[in-house]
Amino acid sequence: MADWIPNILTLMTLSPLLGIFFLMLIDARDHKRLRLMAMVTSLATFALAIVAAVDFSRAADAADRWDAFHLKSTTAWLGDSVGGVVDIAYRVGVDGISLSLVLLTAFLMPLVVWGSFSSIRERVREYFILLLLLEVGMLGVFCALDLFLFYVCFEFTLVPLYFIIGIWGGPQRRKAANKFFIYTLTGSVLMFAAILFLAHHAYVTNGIGVFTLDILKLTAMGQQYLIPYNVQWWLFLAFAAGFAIKVPFFPVHTWLPLAHTEAPTAGSVILAGVLLKLGTYGFLRLSLPILPDASVRFAPMMATLAVIGIIYGALCAWVQTDVKKLVAYSSVSHLGFCMLGMFSMKMAGATGSVLYMLNHGLSTGALFLVIGMVYERYHTREMSRIGGLAKPMPWMAFFLVFFTLSSIGLPGLNGFIGEFLVLLGTAASGTVSDNLSAGRLGFGYAAAAALGIIFGAVYMLLMCRRVLFGPVVEPPGTPDASQGLPPDLNLRERFILAPLAIVCVVLGVWPKPLIETIQPAIMANVFQVKQDLQYAGETDAVAPEVIFAVDAIEAADDNDGERSS
Amino acid sequence: MNTSTYLSLLSPECCLLAGACLVWLVGVSRSAGIRASMAGLTLAVVAVAMFLAWRCPSPEAAAVMPGIRMTSLSEFVRWATLIVGALLLLANWRVPADREQGEYFGMMLCSMAGVSLTACSNDLIVLFFALELVSVPTYVMVALSRTHVRASESAVKYFFLGALAAAIMAYGFSFLYGVSGSTVLEGGAGQSLAKYFAGDASWGPFALIGLVLAFSGLAFKVAAAPFHAYAADVYEGAASPLTAFLGFIPKLAGFTALIKLMAVCGWPAADGVSAPLMWMLWVVAALTMTVGNVLALLQHNVKRMLAYSSIAHSGYMLVGILVGPMWGTGPMRDGVAAVLFYIVVYGVMNLGAFAVLSNLSIKGEPAETLDDLAGLSRRAPLSAFAMAVCAFSLMGFPPTAGFIGKVYLFSGAFAAGETSLIVLAVIGVLNSAIGAAYYLKIASACYVREPVAEQSRTGGLTQSFVLAVCSLAMFCLFLRPNDLVRQARSATESVRTAGQASIARVDRGAVGIQPIAPSDDQEHAG
Secondary structure (H helix, E strand, O other), rough: OOOOOHHHHHHHHHHHEEEEEEEEHOOOOOOHHHHHHHHHHHHHOOOOHHHHHHHHHHHHHHHHOOOOOOEEEEEEEOOOOOOOOOEEEEEEOOHHHHHHHHHHHHHHHHEEEEEHHHHHHHHHHHHHHHHHHHHHHHHHHHHHHHHHHHHHHHHHHHHHHHHHHHHHHOOHHHHHHHHHHHHHHHHHHHHHHHHHHHHHHHOOOOOOOOEEEEEEHHHHHHHHHOOOHHHHHHHHHHHHHHHHHHHHOHHHHOOOHHHHHHOOOHHHHHHHHHHHHHHHHHHHHHHHHHHHHHHHHHHHHHHHHHHHHHHHHHHHHHOEHHHHHHHHHHHHHHHHHHHHHOOOOOOOHHHHHHHHHHHHHHHHHHHHHHHHHHHHHHHHEOOOOOOOOOOOOOOHHHHHHHHHHHHHHOOOHHHHHHHHHHHHHHOOOOEEOOEEEEOOOOOOHHHHHHHHHHHHHHHHHHHHHHHHHOOEOOOOOOOOOOOOOOOOOHHHHHHHHHHHHHHHHHHHHHHHHHHHHHHHHHHHHHHHHHHHOOHHHHHHHHHHOOOOOOHHHHHHHHHHHOEEE | OOHHHHHHHOOHHHHHHHHHHHHHHOOOOOOHHHHHHHHHHHHHHHHHHHHHHHHOOHHHHHOEEEOEEEOOOHHHHHHHHHHHHHHHHHHHOOOOOOOHHHHHHHHHHHHHHHHHHHHHHHHHHHHHHHHHHHHHHHHHHHHOOOOOHHHHHHHHHHHHHHHHHHHHHHHHHHHHHHHHOEEEEEOOOOHHHHHHHOOOOOOOOHHHHHHHHHHHHHHHOOOOOOOOOOOHHHHHHHHHHHHHHHHHHHHHHHHHHHHHHHHHOOOOHHHHHHHHHHHHHHHHHHHHHHHHHHHHHHHHHHHHHHHHHHHHHHHHHHHHHHHHOOOOOOOOOOOOHHHHHHHHHHHHHHHHHHHHHHEEEEEOOOOOOOHHHHOHHHHHHHHHHHHHHHHHHHHHHOOHHHHHHHHHHHHHHHHOHHHHHHHHHHHHHHHHHHHHHHHHHHHHHHHHOOOOEEEEEEOOOHHHHHHHHHHHHHHHHHOOHHHHHHHHHOOHHHHHHHHHHHHHHHHHHOOOOOOOHHHHHHHHHH
């Protein structure tokens, strides 16, 4: 099958490296050109991501399979050859879920780079290099079809963000960066052990017999009951250790508020927008399909923790006085919805969960941007020290209210759809629908989570009131115009926030194309073979055949135009 | 076996020793210019040794000779010594005072020859001498490396403890000789340790005492707990480039000897009989990683920190020794190959870290503490980058070779399929997380912290070259580890047969004793 650009995913993932190379050539004091170069690079990557998306849809149309992985490419890495006895390879490919997250990442990055123009004034070159390296890592995670590559990129994202927080962060930046790094690493080394065990298990499993970390093969293995339950039990816990900390899940979320508060604006946006999704994406892409029995078994526990996280996060956010910390705790609460949705084991819930990931990335990312813009002018985020800003900053007030509404799930904006589907899936979890057997959650979970939505509206609107309305409160000596910033948002800042707002509206009003891209992928690649599946409803046309053998899956996917090198 | 074959097989080692004598002789020249150019001469000797190693007959063509048995393992160790040794030499280029260059570099050549001979030896006596040939020169080098009083102090400490360890090891060897009646490790027509241990009458208390004592001596060489205590003091006292040498050369010798002994007495995981030995190693491995990492957390001095980290890395490698070489249960189950891969990677990344330290000085004093490194990225961005790369590699973090090394080590433990080894691997990965905390301090000192002290560059061209090679190697071995892994795999072929022999013995049960080693020789002769 002819593609426009061969290896488009690799090209896209590695394109920031080229930008880094050019950044190295530019004089470190020439801030203007450094910024321009970083901006051009991130835009180019975004363009390549769009090309990849178009390419994906062409490939999916041509093969008439929207549920499969496309744009695949493979190169041997560890082990002598692809398909050898040791087969750990560089494998990339995307399906509907990962493609949408790739687009989110590539879309946020230019905005973040642009947003850093005024706030980052020292060590500019290092800053943009780290930011672009971070992009490589994040795109790598979403494109990876080999668990090894996945883990490498998953871990690698820690390094640039560690330095971004540690160098350009707030007063407690070193503590925050260290805590973030070591906390996350501790979880993921356990996952690392589980990954190695899984590869060995694939080797001793009949029908695979290869020491492989090919996600598709592992998924097939898991879906065919080839991993004993007691093994799944341990593996699930080990994977959960890695992903739950990243999410961050309720008892292990404590690194997040500190990291968010201390990080520079760009760090917070990327952290909330994309990095937290690495955890939920990991659960969705790896834990659920590879360890289906353990996932079902652990679902009530995970859902209980998710609900506790939703309510606890909301209550914590309620009492914060620091705006950024408030939004950070709201992330804990929101990511609880993501987890709840996917562990409902229902199409609606999982779809809602993916939508929630995207929406949270957009609206919370945007909120952090707005807060960053306020901070640049007032040098404080304490709600007691600022107030009534709607008067001096009408544009800012508009965007803050807009993204607040998006974040609390106002119908018509993006947040609503995800929230609704998550609750729907959770409440209906006990029923048999879409040919998926009953999950183990129920109405109680949904009701408790709905309480979180109410709390969410309370603390977000309270925050808006205290910051925007009432008498004008400004710390002495502010707004700070020393960096040439006008009292209200300037044109650049408005242009950063406008695309986010537009996307929020579009996704809120017309989410159908997105849902139609995500749903087949969830059916085929998350809940997949375990259920003898036939698609229900409108996506009936793309129902795949029931697949039982590993080879059959491989063969089917190969037909979609795998390009091995 | 005539003398000329003997010499041609050992020509690289002979070259190193002859080169050492040459360097010593020329090094006392009256002309200051000649005395100061001994480093160049030493490099030339290493280059000649490399050439000879390249021309040397391959181990398959070599038969067992008195005291010597050339295997693929000896070839791997020889090349590892020569290549990493050349880098170590470059890093040490300016360490000794001009008038002491001859002594210093001569000693260095001796030490390298000793490592190579360790891998060739097939006799307890040759093994003992080879190991002492590694160690004794290092005592001298520590004393020569700096004029500081701490260098003399650490040399004395190192010497006395090293001598004690050597005595313990020799005592253990004497027990092994006593129970088996032979000092030959394996092969040959007569009695050998391998035949003894393959027999059923083995594993009496004296054999066990002998092995435990021998392992204790080797544990000192690799700085494994509870014989690790000297490492921090000695590393701190020696000049930084020499510390990199101490972290690699004795460790390589120790692990090579350990592999050879284990191949003779049976790999623990394959052999139920050696269960006590296995548990001893298990505890030592777990203790070594944990002690090394936890104590490193408490250090402020980077050299001491890296000394403890070197202990921790020995612990990781002991996991590979416990797993043993490949047989049967999986392609990744080759703990010994993983150890060989890891030790080369460790040697290079450790060298990189110490080379950065030796490149800097604070008011004329060599950089040692975290404060000395603070804000390095402002003053020397490339050095800071190399330091960060090496720190992340030591941490076992992608995208560096240290990560790949850990993948091979720990996946071997999982492939072995035994709960005890899986637990050990989990202890290992958790230790990597502990390790991250202090390696991160190094990286963060370079990039995150503000400069505390006035740093100045002292390193020459050779040091910068070493830095560049080390940090590039970390990325290259990450992207393409296969070639080195393949070499390490083929190096373990010779020790693998011994493992299969002990499996065969377990299968045979208590029935008759089959001498296995001779067929083994034919395989190598043919």
